Amino acid sequence: MVNLLERILGRSAKGSSATAKQRLQLVLVTDRSNLSPEKLQQMKDEIIGVISKYVNISPDKVAINVEQRERDNWLVADIPLLRELMQQEQGDVDDA
Amino acid sequence: MDARVITVTSGKGGVGKTTTTANLAAAFAMLGRQVCCIDADIGLRNLDLILGLESRIVYDIVDVVEGRCKPRQALIRHKYLPELYLIPAAQTRDKTSVSPTQMAQVVRELRPDFHFILIDSPAGIERGFRNAIAPADEVLIVTNPEVSAVRDADRIVGLLEADTRRLPMRLVINRVKADMVRRGEMLSADDIIDILSISLIGIIPDDENVLIAGNKGTPDPNSKAGQAFRNIARRLMGEEVPFVELEDSSNILSKIRRIFGG
Numbered sequence: 096m097v098n099l100l101e102r103i104l105g106r107s108a109k110g111s112s113a114t115a116k117q118r119l120q121l122v123l124v125t126d127r128s129n130l131s132p133e134k135l136q137q138m139k140d141e142i143i144g145v146i147s148k149y150v151n152i153s154p155d156k157v158a159i160n161v162e163q164r165e166r167d168n169w170l171v172a173d174i175p176l177l178r179e180l181m182q183q184e185q186g187d188v189d190d191a
Numbered sequence: 192m193d194a195r196v197i198t199v200t201s202g203k204g205g206v207g208k209t210t211t212t213a214n215l216a217a218a219f220a221m222l223g224r225q226v227c228c229i230d231a232d233i234g235l236r237n238l239d240l241i242l243g244l245e246s247r248i249v250y251d252i253v254d255v256v257e258g259r260c261k262p263r264q265a266l267i268r269h270k271y272l273p274e275l276y277l278i279p280a281a282q283t284r285d286k287t288s289v290s291p292t293q294m295a296q297v298v299r300e301l302r303p304d305f306h307f308i309l310i311d312s313p314a315g316i317e318r319g320f321r322n323a324i325a326p327a328d329e330v331l332i333v334t335n336p337e338v339s340a341v342r343d344a345d346r347i348v349g350l351l352e353a354d355t356r357r358l359p360m361r362l363v364i365n366r367v368k369a370d371m372v373r374r375g376e377m378l379s380a381d382d383i384i385d386i387l388s389i390s391l392i393g394i395i396p397d398d399e400n401v402l403i404a405g406n407k408g409t410p411d412p413n414s415k416a417g418q419a420f421r422n423i424a425r426r427l428m429g430e431e432v433p434f435v436e437l438e439d440s441s442n443i444l445s446k447i448r449r450i451f452g453g
Binding site for chain 2: 111113120126163166
């Protein structure tokens with residue numbers, strides 16, 4: 096019902112204000128942290144390099160982003176470890 | 192009396208700092224409070240013009256700082272609102288004519304005589320802004336629902352957060368067009384608060400009467416914008432004034448939509 100009315104009344108969820116909000120949230124990450132998208136990518140690559148020395152990870156599954164929580168910036172990393180390696184390690188423990 | 196000192200600032204120019212200062216001052220005066228406005232925009236003074244006091248200037252803030260007169264001698268009393276006073280900026284000098292310490296000193300001398308002292312900050316984040324926030328107890332940040340104004344407001348919030356005094360700051364969203372917000376073509380107040388994460392003190396509708404009032408040099412308390420500014424004044428005085436949703440009262444469709452929860 097609401098959707099129908101919205102369509103009739105011409106309100107669109109895809110107005111330019113949604114774009115404005117999204118663009119602002121992105122640019123403010125850079126403004127607040129002084130971390131440009133290029134520098135963030137460079138840091139990601141280095142972090143992936145360091146972690147790969149110790150555990151098996153798939154670089155394309157790694158997500159490292161700056162997130163805004165209230166007025167604070169958080170560097171949030173999601174780094175899934177590859178299953179094969181976990182099983183291998185399990186086997187190593189059993190052998191010992 | 193020991194005045195509350197409120198600085199009105201924004202980062203970006205042209206968002207309505209002077210309008211906000213003038214209208215809040217008029218609202219406080221009409222609510223019976225003694226109020227003094229200080230124009231801190233040295234070199235580009237305008238608060239005198241918006242308040243209709245441009246022909247009465249004898250001394251300005253630089254005259255006070257440089258000792259040519261006492262702060263009280265520089266006060267210009269408003270024509271129709273006897274509770275309202277102005278200390279104008281100097282027009283032929285620049286921001287470096289006054290230091291933050293000197294601003295704080297001038298305001299300290301005025302505090303006993305007023306309930307509120309409102310400081311109209313210049314645009315920017317340099318010396319003029321530093322001068323304007325030096326005497327402040329609290330800060331109002333004015334922004335518009337435009338990407339550039341919101342970004343600049345965020346910069347101001349960041350600078351004030353880095354200030355050791357931890358001044359309370361609240362947001363004024365000026366020039367909101369209700370119909371554009373409804374069409375999804377303008378950032379809503381909720382969007383802006385989401386982005387900036389600071390508390391809201393008022394939403395001012397876009398209102399041609401603001402320009403007309405400026406033409407005449409008399410803030411218009413009965414216009415839609417004037418009423419919204421008075422609500423801010425009342426909130427600053429501790430009253431609980433609900434935020435009314437902006438709408439065109441003529442637009443019956445918007446009412447139907449709200450009934451259906453849209």
